[in-house]
C-alpha cells in the first residue's frame with residue numbers, strides 16, 4: 001500500500017508560508033513520489049491560491065469541513081467548497097476539534113460522509129487520552145471512536161491514530177503500542193484504508209514509526225511547517 005505523508009499546518013501560515021510548498025515541491029524526486037503520496041493541509045485562506053497552481057505532486061487538503069453542502073452556517077466551509085478550492089482530502093475529527101469545538105463521533109461521521117459527497121477523501125482522526133492509555137483502555141477507546149465515526153461506505157477513507165497526549169508534546173507511544181493500535185484499527189477500517197500515525201512525528205523518529213506493521217503513513221503537525229523538516233520525514 002502506498003504510504004501517505006500528510007502535513008497539518010493547523011492555524012499557522014500567512015501568505016509567505018506558500019513559499020514552503022514551493023520549496024517542498026522543488027525537493028521531491030520521482031522516487032519520493034513513487035514511494036509516498038504527499039499532502040499539505042494549509043489554512044483555508046491559503047487553499048484557493050495554492051489550488052490554482054501545480055505543486056509537483058503535492059496534494060492539498062482541508063483541516064475541517066461542515067457536514068452540509070451550503071446554508072446559513074456563518075464562518076463554516078463545506079467539503080464542496082474545499083474541493084472547488086483544490087482539496088482532495090480533508091481532516092475530520094482532529095482531537096483539537098473534538099476537544100475545543102465539542103465535535104463528537106456522530107458529527108465526525110457526517111463530515112466524513114460530506115467529504116465522500118464532495119469527492120474528497122476524509123482523514124478520520126481518533127486517539128486516546130493520557131488517562132485512557134494509563135488505564136490500559138487505548139485500544140478499546142480508539143476502536144469505539146472509529147466504529148462510531150466511520151461512514152457506512154468506508155471503502156475510501158484514511159484513518160489517523162493520534163494519541164491526544166502525543167500531539168505537540170514530544171512524547172510518542174512505544175512502537176509496540178503503535179503496532180497494537182494500528183492492527184486493531186485495521187480490523188475496523190478494513191483492508192483498503194490507509195492508517196496513519198500522528199503525534200510528535202519528526203525526521204528523527206519517522207523511519208522507525210513508518211516501519212511498524214499497519215502504519216501506512218504519518219500525519220504531521222509542527223514538523224510539516226518547514227519544507228526542510230517535512231522533507232526529512234518524507235525521505236525517511
Ligand SMILES: O=C[C@H](O)COP(=O)(O)O
Pocket residue numbers: 008094162166167168169198199200201219220221222223
Ligand atoms: O495533525 C497533526 C497532529 O495533531 C500532530 O501534531 P504534532 O506533529 O505537532 O504533534
